[in-house]
Amino acid sequence: MAPTKRSIPHPITILMIVIVLAAIATWLLPAGKYATLSYNDDKTFTITAMEGGSTSTSSVPGTQRTLDSLGIRIPVASFEKGDIRKPVSVPGTYKPIAANRQGPLDVLMAPVKGIHESIDIILFILVIGGFMNVFNESGALVRGLAALSYRMRGRESWLIIILTFLFAVGGGSYGMSEEGLAFYPILVPLFLAAGYDLLVPVMVIFGGTQLGTLASFTNPFSTIIASNAAGVNWADGLNGRLLLFVLAASLLIGYTLHYAARVKKDPSRSWVRRIDGAVAPPFDATLPATAPSLAGRDGLLLLLFLGTFGAMIFGVVRLGWWLTEMTTLFLGASILLAVLLRLPEKTFIRSFLKGAEDLLGVAFIVGIARGVTLILNDGAISDTILYYTSGGLRGLSPEVFLLFVFGTYLLFTLFISSSSGMAVLTMPIMGALALMAGVGGSELVNAYLFGMGIMGFLTPTGLILPSLALVGVSYTAWWKLVRMLMVWLTLLCMAFLLAGRFL
Numbered sequence: 001m002a003p004t005k006r007s008i009p010h011p012i013t014i015l016m017i018v019i020v021l022a023a024i025a026t027w028l029l030p031a032g033k034y035a036t037l038s039y040n041d042d043k044t045f046t047i048t049a050m051e052g053g054s055t056s057t058s059s060v061p062g063t064q065r066t067l068d069s070l071g072i073r074i075p076v077a078s079f080e081k082g083d084i085r086k087p088v089s090v091p092g093t094y095k096p097i098a099a100n101r102q103g104p105l106d107v108l109m110a111p112v113k114g115i116h117e118s119i120d121i122i123l124f125i126l127v128i129g130g131f132m133n134v135f136n137e138s139g140a141l142v143r144g145l146a147a148l149s150y151r152m153r154g155r156e157s158w159l160i161i162i163l164t165f166l167f168a169v170g171g172g173s174y175g176m177s178e179e180g181l182a183f184y185p186i187l188v189p190l191f192l193a194a195g196y197d198l199l200v201p202v203m204v205i206f207g208g209t210q211l212g213t214l215a216s217f218t219n220p221f222s223t224i225i226a227s228n229a230a231g232v233n234w235a236d237g238l239n240g241r242l243l244l245f246v247l248a249a250s251l252l253i254g255y256t257l258h259y260a261a262r263v264k265k266d267p268s269r270s271w272v273r274r275i276d277g278a279v280a281p282p283f284d285a286t287l288p289a290t291a292p293s294l295a296g297r298d299g300l301l302l303l304l305f306l307g308t309f310g311a312m313i314f315g316v317v318r319l320g321w322w323l324t325e326m327t328t329l330f331l332g333a334s335i336l337l338a339v340l341l342r343l344p345e346k347t348f349i350r351s352f353l354k355g356a357e358d359l360l361g362v363a364f365i366v367g368i369a370r371g372v373t374l375i376l377n378d379g380a381i382s383d384t385i386l387y388y389t390s391g392g393l394r395g396l397s398p399e400v401f402l403l404f405v406f407g408t409y410l411l412f413t414l415f416i417s418s419s420s421g422m423a424v425l426t427m428p429i430m431g432a433l434a435l436m437a438g439v440g441g442s443e444l445v446n447a448y449l450f451g452m453g454i455m456g457f458l459t460p461t462g463l464i465l466p467s468l469a470l471v472g473v474s475y476t477a478w479w480k481l482v483r484m485l486m487v488w489l490t491l492l493c494m495a496f497l498l499a500g501r502f503l
Contacts, residue, residue: 164211213419222420230441271478369423
């Protein structure tokens with residue numbers, strides 16, 4: 001009898017298991033609290049602490065001298081500009097308090113309360129899903145890509161450069177991932193006709209979008225959510241992430257070009273041929289007889305698509321927008337799309353709701369993951385974990401701490417591939433630890449992005465298995481191709497993390 005294939009639990013299942021484990025931990029670990037410091041509009045700080053079983057508050061001047069005296073290594077400007085929105089733990093103030101153990105009812109309430117507290121992020125995610133579905137159903141993106149493919153026939157190496165960069169921009173800007181699966185039937189015939197193998201389109205499409213996740217600059221599902229969970233403005237460190245995006249994209253493109261040229265020159269050096277033998281894609285791999293036509297309004301639609309994300313970046317960086325304004329922007333862009341496409345009212349609403357439905361799982365992951373933090377906080381053990389963990393980090397340099405966090409996310413991503421779920425699950429704890437280690441919030445977010453981004457190329461809970469299934473290539477062949485790329489990307493990210501401490 002053949003062995004039964006064990007399925008990997010859904011991220012929501014994993015998070016619910018984590019909630020149960022967190023509740024059990026409230027029965028095993030002592031409760032305790034740090035005093036916290038929050039910034040007020042009148043340019044003062046409020047310090048909240050537990051005294052004799054009750055909460056006490058005091059007001060102190062909102063100055064750098066106050067922060068320095070408390071051992072908080074954050075510029076006061078970060079509070080004044082709103083970069084740090086959440087209360088910050090005050091080092092050296094941990095005190096044991098009475099236990100508040102979490103029971104079965106608390107476990108059931110945790111995801112509900114987490115969704116309630118995350119409603120602004122959840123609504124943003126759902127509206128983006130609606131916007132993307134309305135746009136995708138227009139076919140403008142597919143037609144534009146198909147037209148570009150025909151114009152580049154005979155110059156496929158340039159097509160690799162352009163398309164990989166565009167897919168990476170999609171991943172880095174708005175979190176393109178599952179949408180890439182639609183492009184395999186378009187690009188596989190083109191690359192096969194050029195003399196490449198089936199791994200080349202996987203590198204271009206999946207590799208490009210995954211690289212965008214690693215070097216994300218405005219991805220709402222990773223950078224923005226992680227920054228929000230860490231209590232920092234997502235625009236903090238944007239220039240550095242753009243630089244890494246250029247470097248990492250250049251590395252991926254160069255690596256893909258080298259492999260593609262090698263296969264075209266000597267097909268026997270293809271990892272597909274070496275590992276899987278003769279493989280035919282599970283769909284028609286012949287090019288259409290005529291070049292696809294680009295509709296007259298497609299240019300306008302593509303301009304609106306790119307302009308919406310450009311407006312989001314400008315609004316956040318220059319106008320102080322946050323989730324409410326960004327959600328409104330994408331809702332307005334969706335309505336404008338419907339007008340340009342002349343969609344009937346019912347058709348538009350049906351398409352918009354279908355897109356929101358497609359991202360409902362992501363939205364639930366965000367809320368349920370927040371429930372883990374609520375269990376730890378309500379059980380008063382999150383600060384206990386910070387206290388004992390920070391004790392183990394004493395004496396470590398910020399550089400070593402960053403590399404430790406980077407390695408931690410490499411490991412975690414094997415089990416939870418959702419960037420948004422990972423962010424809200426781990427960032428509040430990691431953020432407090434980073435403050436104690438003297439590591440800035442943007443540096444912490446970078447370590448999270450790099451760890452998740454690199455392991456995302458390999459984790460079976462991500463999109464690599466569906467991508468390989470579309471072209472009929474084994475995971476072993478993929479591993480043979482990308483193993484050295486993983487080494488180079490890891491070295492690049494480690495160098496970037498360390499260099500950031502001195503720049």
